[in-house]
Amino acid sequence: MSNKDIQKIIDETAFSMEAEGFVLTSNEKEDIKKVLSGEVSFTEQLKKYIDNAKSIGKTAKNSKYAEVAR
Numbered sequence: 001m002s003n004k005d006i007q008k009i010i011d012e013t014a015f016s017m018e019a020e021g022f023v024l025t026s027n028e029k030e031d032i033k034k035v036l037s038g039e040v041s042f043t044e045q046l047k048k049y050i051d052n053a054k055s056i057g058k059t060a061k062n063s064k065y066a067e068v069a070r
Helices: 003-019 026-037 042-069
Strands: none
Touching: 003 026, 026 042
């Protein structure tokens, strides 16, 4: 896939997400670019996002219980 095609997909994805009220960060755009160019596999990137979400969830859960204990 050409760089032009990759950029078009990223731009269209960003626009669609913005229309839904979400913002695609520059890091997320770079992640998409890496997947589309084959630098990183989709499965590998998906695992990173899932692991990150789990980590954030654990942190938020711990913070919630910490507030209750006070």
